[in-house]
Amino acid sequence: xxxxxxxxxxxxxxxxxxxxxxxxxxxxxxxxxxxxxxxxxxxxxxxxxxxxxxxxxxxxxxxxxxxxxxxxxxxxxxxxxxxxxxxxxxxxxxxxxxxxxxxxxxxxxxxxxxxxxxxxxxxxxxxxxxxxxxxxxxxxxxxxxxxxxxxxxxxxxxxxxxxxxxxxxxxxxxxxxxxxxxxxxxxxxxxxxxxxxxxxxxxxxxxxxxxxxxxxxxxxxxxxxxxxxxxxxxxxxxxxxxxxxxxxxxxxxxxxxxxxxxxxxxxxxxxxxxxxxxxxxxxxxxxxxxxxxxxxxxxxxxxxxxxxxxxxxxxxxxxxxxxxxxxxxxxxxxxxxxxxxxxxxxxxxxxxxxxxxxxxxxxxxxxxxxxxxxxxxxxxxxxxxxxxxxxxxxxxxxxxxxxxxxxxxxxxxxxxxxxxxxxxxxxxxxxxxxxxxxxxxxxxxxxxxxxxxxxxxxxxxxxxxxxxxxxxxxxxxxxxxxxxxxxxxxxxxxxxxxxxxxxxxxxxxxxxxxxxxxxxxxxxxxxxxxxxxxxxxxxxxxxxxxxxxxxxxxxxxxxxxxxxxxxxxxxxxxxxxxxxxxxxxxxxxxxxxxxxxxxxxxxxxxxxxxxxxxxxx
Amino acid sequence: xxxxxxxxxxxxxxxxxxxxxxxxxxxxxxxxxxxxxxxxxxxxxxxxxxxxxxxxxxxxxxxxxxxxxxxxxxxxxxxxxxxxxxxxxxxxxxxxxxxxxxxxxxxxxxxxxxxxxxxxxxxxxxxxxxxxxxxxxxxxxxxxxxxxxxxxxxxxxxxxxxxxxxxxxxxxxxxxxxxxxxxxxxxxxxxxxxxxxxxxxxxxxxxxxxxxxxxxxxxxxxxxxxxxxxxxxxxxxxxxxxxxxxxxxxxxxxxxxxxxxxxxxxxxxxxxxxxxxxxxxxxxxxxxxxxxxxxxxxxxxxxxxxxxxxxxxxxxxxxxxxxxxxxxxxxxxxxxxxxxxxxxxxxxxxxxxxxxxxxxxxxxxxxxxxxx
Numbered sequence: 001x002x003x004x005x006x007x008x009x010x011x012x013x014x015x016x017x018x019x020x021x022x023x024x025x026x027x028x029x030x031x032x033x034x035x036x037x038x039x040x041x042x043x044x045x046x047x048x049x050x051x052x053x054x055x056x057x058x059x060x061x062x063x064x065x066x067x068x069x070x071x072x073x074x075x076x077x078x079x080x081x082x083x084x085x086x087x088x089x090x091x092x093x094x095x096x097x098x099x100x101x102x103x104x105x106x107x108x109x110x111x112x113x114x115x116x117x118x119x120x121x122x123x124x125x126x127x128x129x130x131x132x133x134x135x136x137x138x139x140x141x142x143x144x145x146x147x148x149x150x151x152x153x154x155x156x157x158x159x160x161x162x163x164x165x166x167x168x169x170x171x172x173x174x175x176x177x178x179x180x181x182x183x184x185x186x187x188x189x190x191x192x193x194x195x196x197x198x199x200x201x202x203x204x205x206x207x208x209x210x211x212x213x214x215x216x217x218x219x220x221x222x223x224x225x226x227x228x229x230x231x232x233x234x235x236x237x238x239x240x241x242x243x244x245x246x247x248x249x250x251x252x253x254x255x256x257x258x259x260x261x262x263x264x265x266x267x268x269x270x271x272x273x274x275x276x277x278x279x280x281x282x283x284x285x286x287x288x289x290x291x292x293x294x295x296x297x298x299x300x301x302x303x304x305x306x307x308x309x310x311x312x313x314x315x316x317x318x319x320x321x322x323x324x325x326x327x328x329x330x331x332x333x334x335x336x337x338x339x340x341x342x343x344x345x346x347x348x349x350x351x352x353x354x355x356x357x358x359x360x361x362x363x364x365x366x367x368x369x370x371x372x373x374x375x376x377x378x379x380x381x382x383x384x385x386x387x388x389x390x391x392x393x394x395x396x397x398x399x400x401x402x403x404x405x406x407x408x409x410x411x412x413x414x415x416x417x418x419x420x421x422x423x424x425x426x427x428x429x430x431x432x433x434x435x436x437x438x439x440x441x442x443x444x445x446x447x448x449x450x451x452x453x454x455x456x457x458x459x460x461x462x463x464x465x466x467x468x469x470x471x472x473x474x475x476x477x478x479x480x481x482x483x484x485x486x487x488x489x490x491x492x493x494x495x496x497x498x499x500x501x502x503x504x505x506x507x508x509x510x511x512x513x514x515x516x517x518x519x520x521x522x523x524x525x526x527x528x529x530x531x532x533x534x535x536x537x538x539x540x541x542x543x544x545x546x547x548x549x550x551x552x553x554x555x556x557x558x559x560x561x562x563x564x565x566x567x568x569x570x571x572x573x574x575x576x577x578x579x580x581x582x583x584x585x586x587x588x589x590x591x592x593x594x595x596x597x598x599x600x601x602x603x604x605x606x607x608x609x610x611x612x613x614x615x616x617x
Numbered sequence: 618x619x620x621x622x623x624x625x626x627x628x629x630x631x632x633x634x635x636x637x638x639x640x641x642x643x644x645x646x647x648x649x650x651x652x653x654x655x656x657x658x659x660x661x662x663x664x665x666x667x668x669x670x671x672x673x674x675x676x677x678x679x680x681x682x683x684x685x686x687x688x689x690x691x692x693x694x695x696x697x698x699x700x701x702x703x704x705x706x707x708x709x710x711x712x713x714x715x716x717x718x719x720x721x722x723x724x725x726x727x728x729x730x731x732x733x734x735x736x737x738x739x740x741x742x743x744x745x746x747x748x749x750x751x752x753x754x755x756x757x758x759x760x761x762x763x764x765x766x767x768x769x770x771x772x773x774x775x776x777x778x779x780x781x782x783x784x785x786x787x788x789x790x791x792x793x794x795x796x797x798x799x800x801x802x803x804x805x806x807x808x809x810x811x812x813x814x815x816x817x818x819x820x821x822x823x824x825x826x827x828x829x830x831x832x833x834x835x836x837x838x839x840x841x842x843x844x845x846x847x848x849x850x851x852x853x854x855x856x857x858x859x860x861x862x863x864x865x866x867x868x869x870x871x872x873x874x875x876x877x878x879x880x881x882x883x884x885x886x887x888x889x890x891x892x893x894x895x896x897x898x899x900x901x902x903x904x905x906x907x908x909x910x911x912x913x914x915x916x917x918x919x920x921x922x923x924x925x926x927x928x929x930x931x932x933x934x935x936x937x938x939x940x941x942x943x944x945x946x947x948x949x950x951x952x953x954x955x956x957x958x959x960x961x962x963x964x965x966x967x968x969x970x971x972x973x974x975x976x977x978x979x980x981x982x983x984x985x986x987x988x989x
C-alpha cells in the first residue's frame with residue numbers, strides 16, 4: 001500500500017491517507033475502480049454503500065464481481081474483493097439506500113471526504129445536500145460511454161451539484177404518442193404505456209387509445225367520432241385494463257382492438273391524415289411474414305436480439321409474451337401490479353413486438369429488440385476504461401483535498417477525442433464559484449412556485465413539487481405569517497390536508513411557504529404565484545431565479561435530448577437522465593408522455609448516466 | 618437555391634444506425650468454441666453495455682485478437698484487467714520479475730502472500746477470473762531472452778517496465794512482422810504512452826448534414842429545408858513512426874525549437890526517467906528517495922544538455938512525484954492505453970498518434986505527435 005511504504009508519498013500525504021475516514025457512495029462501475037484505488041493507495045478506513053445487487057451485464061466493467069456473485073449485494077462483494085488487495089484495510093459495507101433516514105447529517109459528518117460513484121440524479125442531489133449540511137467535501141463523478149467528469153463540491157467554495165439547473169428528460173405530446181407517431185421512439189413509448197395499462201401501475205397520463213381531443217383532429221372529425229363510439233358501444237369509456245381483463249387477455253382479441261379497431265378509429269379522424277401517411281390496420285389472420293430489406297437467409301443468421309422480426313413474428317412474440325405476462329400478473333396479490341423492467345424477458349418482448357407492429361402500421365422504420373431495449377430501457381453504454389480513468393482522477397482529487405489543496409481540484413473532463421488543444425483529460429482553469437441564487441446552497445434558498453391554488457392539492461404539492469421536482473425526502477411545510485402546518489413529516493399528522501386544495505388552507509397568490517427537510521437539514525422558502533394551468537402546459541412551474549419568471553419550456557425541452565453535443569469544453573454536465581428534474585419550467589405535463597420514466601426508477605434501480613448540455617441559468 | 622451534400626460518395630462506407638451497428642452478418646450458429654466468428658448469446662449478454670458503445674463488429678474483432686503484455690507491475694495490471702474485461706481472444710503475461718512489497722501500491726492481480734514469487738505466474742489466477750472467456754497465459758522468462766520469432770504469434774504487443782533499448786528492439790520486430798506496438802510506463806503519479814501502428818486503416822464516424830427535403834426558396838411556401846445530421850462511417854489511414862524517431866528528435870532544429878516553449882515538461886521527464894532506468898537498472902526507489910532524487914537531478918542535467926534544452930524545463934519539484942507506481946496514475950494511464958489497444962484492434966476511431974502524457978501537477982492528459 002502506497003501510504004504504508006516509506007518514501008512513496010511525501011510525509012503529509014502519507015499520514016493523511018492513513019488516517020482519513022472516507023465514504024464511497026455506490027459500488028458500481030466507478031465505485032469498484034475507486035475502492036481498488038483507495039485500498040492500494042493505503043486508505044485504511046473506508047465505508048461503502050450501495051442498494052443494488054449484481055447483474056450479468058455489470059461484469060464487463062465492475063471487475064470486483066464475478067459470475068458466481070450475480071444476485072449478491074454489490075457493496076458486500078466489493079468489500080470482500082477489495083480486502084484481498086489490501087487485507088489491512090478496514091472496509092464497512094452497507095447494502096442500503098443512501099437516501100434512507102439512517103444516514104443523516106451526523107453520519108456524513110464522520111467523514112473527511114465523501115466520493116460519489118452514483119448513477120442517478122436523485123441520489124446525487126441528496127448526497128449533495130447532505131455534504132453541504134455536514135460541510136464535508138464531496139467529489140462528484142460520472143461517466144457515459146467514452147465521456148466522464150470529476151468535480152469537487154465544497155460548501156461556500158464551489159458550485160454545488162444543484163447550482164445549475166439540469167436539462168429535463170425528453171417528453172412527447174400525448175397526441176403524438178396516441179394518434180400520430182412518426183418515429184420509432186413514439187411507438188416504443190406507446191408500447192411501454194400499453195404495458196402499464198394492461199399489467200402495470202395505472203396512470204391516466206399513459207392512455208394508449210386514440211385521443212379524441214387532439215386539437216388537430218378538430219373540425220370534420222366530430223361526426224365520425226360519434227358514429228364510431230356508438231358502434232363500439234362506448235368502448236372508449238371503459239379502461240383498457242378492465243376491457244382486457246374482461247376478454248381474459250386473449251392475445252388475438254387484444255391484437256384486434258389495438259392494431260385494427262383503434263387504427264380504424266384513428267383513420268376516421270380524417271383531419272389527421274390530410275398531410276400524413278394514413279396508418280394501415282392489421283388483421284390477425286393476415287400478417288406479412290417478410291422482413292423489409294432482408295432475404296430469408298439473413299433472417300436466420302443473427303443473434304435473436306439483433307435480427308429484424310417480420311410482422312407475423314412480432315404477432316407471435318406479442319401473443320406469447322401476453323400470455324406469460326398475464327400469468328405473472330394474475331399470480332400477484334390483489335392490488336399489486338407488474339413493473340416494467342428491460343431485463344425481464346417477457347416485458348421486453350412485449351414492448352419490442354408491440355412497438356414494431358405499431359411502427360409497421362404507421363410506416364415507421366422498425367427496430368431490433370437490441371435497439372428497442374436501448375431506447376426503452378434508457379441504457380447508457382458503459383466501459384471499464386472510462387470508469388478506471390475517472391476513478392483515478394477522483395483519487396488524485398482526494399489526495400489534494402486531504403492536503404488541504406482544494407484550489408487544485410478543478411473540474412476535470414474525460415473526452416472521447418482530444419480537444420483542439422490536444423487534451424484528452426481536460427481540467428477547467430478555475431474552480432466554479434457557487435451560484436448566489438442557487439435554491440440549495442445559497443444562504444437563504446428560495447424558489448417561486450407558479451400554480452393554480454384552486455386546483456393543486458396538498459398531496460400534489462408534497463409528491464410532485466417537493467419530492468419529485470425539488471428532491472426532498474421528508475418535508476415539513478408551514479404557511480409563513482399564519483403558522484398553519486400544511487404538511488408534517490410525522491406520519492399521519494396532516495393526512496386530513498392531503499386532498500384539500502392549496503386555497504382551502506389559505507395559500508394564495510403571494511403566500512410564502514417555509515419548507516424544512518429535517519433529514520437533509522435543508523430549509524427552503526417558496527413564494528406562491530397564482531397562475532391558471534395553461535392548456536397543454538405544465539400543472540406548475542418552479543423557478544429558482546425570480547428575475548426569470550417567464551416561460552422557458554422550449555429551452556428546457558430542446559436541451560434534454562440524448563447524447564447532446566460534446567464539443568464545448570465548458571458546457572458539459574454529467575447527469576442522470578431518468579428522473580425529471582428541476583428546470584426553469586418543467587414538471588408533469590398534461591397530455592405529455594414521459595419517454596423514460598419507468599419502473600426502473602420506481603425500484604430505485606436507476607443506473608445510467610448521460611451527458612447533456614447544461615441549461616443556461 | 619438548393620442544398621447539396623458536401624461529402625465525396627467514395628468516402629461513405631456505410632450508413633450507421635443509432636447504436637453504430639451497421640454490419641449485417643452472414644452466418645449464425647450456436648457456438649461453443651471461442652475460435653468461431655459469431656458471438657454467442659452468453660457473450661452478447663456479458664458484453665451488452667460495451668457492444669452498445671462500439672458495436673458488434675468491434676466486439677468480434679476484439680475476440681479474435683491475441684495480445685502480449687510485457688511487464689505486469691501496476692500499469693501492466695490495469696491494462697491486463699481492461700483488455701480481459703473487453704473480451705480479447707488471449708492475453709499472454711510476460712514478466713521475469715518477482716512480486717515485491719512495492720507492488721502493493723498498484724499491482725492488484727498478485728496476492729499479497731506471493732511476495733518473492735514470479736510476478737506473471739502470481740497474477741495469472743486473478744487475471745483469469747476477470748473473464749473466463751479469455752485465454753490467459755503466464756510466461757516467467759525474460760523478454761530479452763525471447764527470440765524474434767516469439768513475437769510473431771501476437772496481433773498486439775504492449776510493453777511496460779522495459780529498458781528503452783528493449784523497447785526499441787521489440788518495436789523493430791513489430792515493424793518487421795506488422796504487429797501493432799504499444800509501450801507505456803507510470804512513475805509515481807506521472808505516465809506516458811507510445812503507439813506505433815505503422816500504417817493503420819480505421820473507420821471513423823463523422824456527422825454530415827443530409828438534406829431530407831429540398832424546398833425552393835422562390836416557392837410560395839418559402840419553407841426552410843430540413844437538414845438532418847446523419848452519421849456516416851469513413852475509412853481513414855494513419856501513418857506512425859518508430860520509437861527510435863521519437864527519441865532522436867533534434868530539439869535544436871528549427872521545427873522543434875519553435876515547439877519547445879509550448880511543449881509540456883512531460884516528454885523531457887519521460888526521457889530523464891527512461892535514462893535513469895537504463896543507467897541504474899531500476900526505477901526511482903522509495904527506499905532511497907533522497908539519494909535517487911539527487912541522481913535524477915544529475916541525469917536530468919545530462920539528458921537535457923544533450924538535447925540542448927534548458928534545464929528548468931524539468932524542475933526539481935517534479936521528482937517528488939515519481940516514486941513507485943501509484944494506483945490512480947496506473948488507472949488513468951492504463952485506462953487510456955487499454956482503450957487505444959481496443960481502438961487499434963477494432964480498427965475504429967482515430968488512434969492517438971503517437972504519444973499521450975499524463976501530468977499530475979495539472980491533472981491534464983494530452984496527446985502529442987513527436988518524431989514525425
